[in-house]
Amino acid sequence: MGRTSFFVSLLAVANCVAAAPWKGEIKKEHGVTYKCKCYSDNKCWPTGAQWAALNTTVSGALRIARPPGAVCHNNIGNMSTYDASKCSEITAKWTDEQTMTDDPIANLWPFYTNNTCLPTTNPSDPCTQGFYGEYVIIATKKEHIKIGVDFARDHNLRLIIRNTGHDFMGRSTGYGSLIINTHSFKDATFIKKYTGPGDWTGSAATVGVGVQGRELYRQAFAQDPKVVIVGGECPTVGWAGGYVQGGGHGPLSTIYGMGADNVLSFDAITAKGEYVTANAEKNPDLFWALKGGGPSTFAVLTSVTVKTFPEVPVAGTILNINSTHTNDTKVFDEGFRIFHNLSNHYVENGMFVYFELQSGRLHIQPFVGPRLNAKQVKEVLKPLFTQLDAKKIPYDTVTKEFPTFFEFYMDMFEDEIPNQNSVVGGRLFTQKDIAKNGDEIAKALLFANQPTNDTLGFSVGHIVNPGHGNPVVDNAIHPKWRNASSFVITNILMSGTESWELKQIRADQQTNVVGAALRKAGPDGATYVNEGDLNEPNWQESYWGSNYPKLLQIRKKWDPEGVFYTQTTPGTEDWDVIDYGTKLCKKT
Ligand SMILES: Cc1cc2nc3c(=O)[nH]c(=O)nc-3n(C[C@H](O)[C@H](O)[C@H](O)COP(=O)(O)OP(=O)(O)OC[C@H]3O[C@@H](n4cnc5c(N)ncnc54)[C@H](O)[C@@H]3O)c2cc1C
Numbered sequence: 404m405g406r407t408s409f410f411v412s413l414l415a416v417a418n419c420v421a422a423a424p425w426k427g428e429i430k431k432e433h434g435v436t437y438k439c440k441c442y443s444d445n446k447c448w449p450t451g452a453q454w455a456a457l458n459t460t461v462s463g464a465l466r467i468a469r470p471p472g473a474v475c476h477n478n479i480g481n482m483s484t485y486d487a488s489k490c491s492e493i494t495a496k497w498t499d500e501q502t503m504t505d506d507p508i509a510n511l512w513p514f515y516t517n518n519t520c521l522p523t524t525n526p527s528d529p530c531t532q533g534f535y536g537e538y539v540i541i542a543t544k545k546e547h548i549k550i551g552v553d554f555a556r557d558h559n560l561r562l563i564i565r566n567t568g569h570d571f572m573g574r575s576t577g578y579g580s581l582i583i584n585t586h587s588f589k590d591a592t593f594i595k596k597y598t599g600p601g602d603w604t605g606s607a608a609t610v611g612v613g614v615q616g617r618e619l620y621r622q623a624f625a626q627d628p629k630v631v632i633v634g635g636e637c638p639t640v641g642w643a644g645g646y647v648q649g650g651g652h653g654p655l656s657t658i659y660g661m662g663a664d665n666v667l668s669f670d671a672i673t674a675k676g677e678y679v680t681a682n683a684e685k686n687p688d689l690f691w692a693l694k695g696g697g698p699s700t701f702a703v704l705t706s707v708t709v710k711t712f713p714e715v716p717v718a719g720t721i722l723n724i725n726s727t728h729t730n731d732t733k734v735f736d737e738g739f740r741i742f743h744n745l746s747n748h749y750v751e752n753g754m755f756v757y758f759e760l761q762s763g764r765l766h767i768q769p770f771v772g773p774r775l776n777a778k779q780v781k782e783v784l785k786p787l788f789t790q791l792d793a794k795k796i797p798y799d800t801v802t803k804e805f806p807t808f809f810e811f812y813m814d815m816f817e818d819e820i821p822n823q824n825s826v827v828g829g830r831l832f833t834q835k836d837i838a839k840n841g842d843e844i845a846k847a848l849l850f851a852n853q854p855t856n857d858t859l860g861f862s863v864g865h866i867v868n869p870g871h872g873n874p875v876v877d878n879a880i881h882p883k884w885r886n887a888s889s890f891v892i893t894n895i896l897m898s899g900t901e902s903w904e905l906k907q908i909r910a911d912q913q914t915n916v917v918g919a920a921l922r923k924a925g926p927d928g929a930t931y932v933n934e935g936d937l938n939e940p941n942w943q944e945s946y947w948g949s950n951y952p953k954l955l956q957i958r959k960k961w962d963p964e965g966v967f968y969t970q971t972t973p974g975t976e977d978w979d980v981i982d983y984g985t986k987l988c989k990k991t
Pocket residue numbers: 511512563564565566567568569570571574575585612634635636637639640641642643644645646647648649650651652653698699700702703704705819933934969
């Protein structure tokens with residue numbers, strides 16, 4: 404036997420008994436040996452010719468991924484990037500949500516991009532790629548997504564699906580990755596009678612994954628008769644991307660449930676690159692998991708069919724307590740306790756409440772009263788006003804009513820400002836905990852305004868009980884949502900350019916100082932995978948409760964190799980982003 408054929412037959416044997424050899428680097432960190440995805444400094448990184456061939460198969464839709472601030476800098480690596488007019492444009496629009504979501508790769512909450520290439524007036528300031536990817540496919544057809552998934556899988560690349568870049572937890576950015584941008588999938592079609600599998604025979608809409616919240620509300624409002632969809636409160640968050648796969652709460656959730664409760668069917672592309680439909684009849688396991696089991700975990704969605712409901716009249720109330728009214732911390736804190744302690748009362752009356760809390764500032768905009776008029780909303784809020792008045796707590800408030808949800812939404816919800824930095828955490832408080840520990844919960848939330856002597860906090864609250872009074876839907880969201888009363892996001896504010904060490908300290912404070920206080924005050928509660936702590940202890944239980952084991956099985960079936968990855972989603976236990984937040988690697 405010649406040498407060559409000897410090795411060939413050995414290889415053949417090896418291939419029979421083991422998987423194909425790992426394409427990628429073996430790295431060690433903290434005593435763990437890892438097999439990593441392929442990065443540009445590895446031999447297994449695709450050649451220029453392979454990237455060019457990929458570009459051809461996606462009809463020229465491949466781009467080098469450029470941080471949005473690069474146009475303000477002379478160069479990134481050896482590439483010139485400066486463009487004075489584009490720089491002044493991006494600088495002017497840095498806090499405009501729509502501009503940022505339209506960018507191919509920008510992340511609106513840039514903490515996890517590492518902020519290494521921000522807009523500047525000094526072009527010689529350094530600009531590096533940070534934790535942005537290397538290439539992006541601006542997909543305009545389903546085939547482009549499939550080709551991207553296949554390329555990432557076959558070359559062992561980190562794959563990022565990026566829709567709006569809204570994610571608070573850095574899940575639409577990733578160092579050294581191939582990004583697939585789904586922002587162009589803007590089609591939405593509405594039907595009066597759903598005839599697909601399942602019990603629903605009412606109206607429905609099939610929504611492309613690039614459609615954003617307010618666009619969808621606007622199109623629903625344009626139907627005859629007008630309809631509504633359960634969506635989020637922010638105008639530019641994607642509807643059929645991360646939002647629905649994480650569960651999705653919103654202003655109409657107390658009467659109509661979570662976004663994921665209303666899904667009738669998904670069209671998706673699997674980790675193997677297969678086109679699939681998932682609904683009550685086809686691939687029911689995938690159908691169940693995609694309804695709240697976590698984004699970028701089981702498949703890439705291309706469109707989602709969802710129930711629509713008749714438009715409803717809505718009345719809303721705004722209430723402020725801030726330095727205009729009082730600078731007395733005791734007075735302010737008592738006002739917040741009174742407001743938050745009534746969470747069960749608001750949801751029992753079908754309401755949803757959005758509020759912002761920081762030291763000395765409570766901004767409730769708005770209380771949402773679906774199917775209620777102004778008089779009825781004021782009646783529901785009477786215990787709040789009565790208690791505030793009895794304790795001589797100053798505030799101001801205004802109530803308005805609208806014939807439809809859409810008109811209410813456009814008038815009473817505010818836009819949000821991107822490019823702020825924070826470390827995020829949060830907790831869902833159940834009705835039981837509010838009734839039992841209402842004061843402790845309020846105290847923990849007030850504590851989160853300044854959790855340590857060198858940090859400041861900012862919280863965003865949602866008082867909601869998805870599907871209050873409606874039948875419970877069998878899906879992947881944490882069962883505790885059905886008993887929810889208040890879900891609050893806590894932030895430790897950052898500049899975003901702190902040292903690596905300080906970022907770790909702040910993350911630890913979010914988890915072990917703020918998070919510990921929230922868990923102690925709300926032991927019956929849970930957490931929300933779209934708006935939670937990346938280092939949440941026992942995240943499997945905390946994000947999904949008793950649904951986790953089934954989700955893990957489904958993940959193993961549909962993505963056994965780990966083509967998809969976002970932190971703290973089912974089946975990612977063996978994966979870590981190592982080397983100072985850069986390389987995604989699997990434990991061996
Ligand atoms: C200002 C603001 C307001 C918010 N308001 C609400 C709210 O009212 N209710 C609520 O429930 N949540 C809300 N969220 C959280 C929101 O649900 C998540 O940030 C969600 O992940 C955003 O999804 P996206 O597709 O728009 O964003 P992206 O950042 O583009 O994507 C988020 C995640 O989804 C994955 N993903 C995107 N598209 C697809 C796809 N087609 N297939 C598979 N995976 C995909 C991405 O890979 C990533 O992991 C809000 C967030 C922000 C920043």
